[in-house]
Amino acid sequence: MSTAEETAGGEAQPWGEVTPDAARRLLLAAVEAFAERGYHATTTRDIASRAGMSPAALYIHYKTKEELLHRISRIGHEKALEILRTASRAEGSATERLADAVSSFVRWHAGGRTTARVVQYELDSLGPDARAEILGLRRKVDAEVRGIIEEGVRSGEFDVVDVHGTTLAVLSLCIDVARWFNVDGPRTPEEVGALYADLVLRMVGAGGPGAAQR
Amino acid sequence: MSTAEETAGGEAQPWGEVTPDAARRLLLAAVEAFAERGYHATTTRDIASRAGMSPAALYIHYKTKEELLHRISRIGHEKALEILRTASRAEGSATERLADAVSSFVRWHAGGRTTARVVQYELDSLGPDARAEILGLRRKVDAEVRGIIEEGVRSGEFDVVDVHGTTLAVLSLCIDVARWFNVDGPRTPEEVGALYADLVLRMVGAGGPGAAQR
């Protein structure tokens, strides 16, 4: 049904690359705490106790609290980029690839809302260097979506005047899902992904004149 | 050109209703500080010094730091609601009113990004009671936009399957402007407002089948 398959579920078995087991537990605890209360409102004692460890244990695996946020942010952005790249480089028309990209990107933001919230909304809490590195990843994310839209315009599938502005709006729409999505709410990540893919295709005028419906 | 005229400029002469002059200066300082660094990362000393006062002066006009956020959030939400109501209750087709609502709502989020950021993104820092009050205002905001979309569907102007979901997406798109908009960037609030009005009309299938362009 989709090209980016099990990745979009969210937190199936992520953070697998974080290697000492204790470090991974701390990182996971930090993600939860940051998502619930925000970076600045979270204390190192809170993170450590969620991981079942003493406050000092954190500093064996991470130099500072900010390093935790940096690691979370980088891994999360790389995951997001990978999801978009998978959809973007699949076979199919620009229309199919854009729909696939949006729906899997949205499913990631909805299903893995905990992670996505931290990744998308705590960027400003990073120091200048870490922030600059993450902004580089964001530019790649932007380029990936813009690429699909440009190809659709070139092939005549899409009707878009302001490609940059529309790219921004499409990404913005997907990212904001992490702000409002509620796991206990009436919609599943899959439903939101399908709805948003449809809305985005309308935004780019896919289907050509006369085909408002998908 | 627009029904909601000078309100959308952002911070022309807002906070006029905050009455002792010192209280208004403190509130304005708090808005700036919260927008730049976030609620939890802002200190009462920072707010007071931005307002040119001593740290203790804050507590003459406000009981706690949270009361500042609460006041800002309520005034901001009331302003946002007023903007949408003005557009919603104007004369004209649902298409015209939706375009007007989106463009003025977006102009407010872009032009008054400082305020909008605090209003839209610091909600979770409020206590339960204040939070519940603000959520009530948000439901009214949602109802206003949903009303326009429902009327457009009824009149046959719009082609929307999931009215609630589409309303959510339209509002989400507008609100997220406060996250990414950059005053020093290439776009003016007016340009973003016009682009977004166009995109939203496409999302609701305005113009009927065969009229992808506005």
Next chain:
DNA sequence: GCTGAGGGTGAGCGGGCGCTTAGCGAGCCC
């Protein structure tokens, strides 16, 4: 000119923060 009220200040409180350090105990090498 005295008085009272109210907006403002300087100094500082109790507490919780990020982070450090000395030391402990389990497991591996020889």
Next chain:
DNA sequence: GGGCTCGCTAAGCGCCCGCTCACCCTCAGC
């Protein structure tokens, strides 16, 4: 089985937070 390594803890340092309190100016009323 003695000693080393390493993941971890208990205790706590220094700092800065939100907030308070005793006091001080300024100015209106008489």
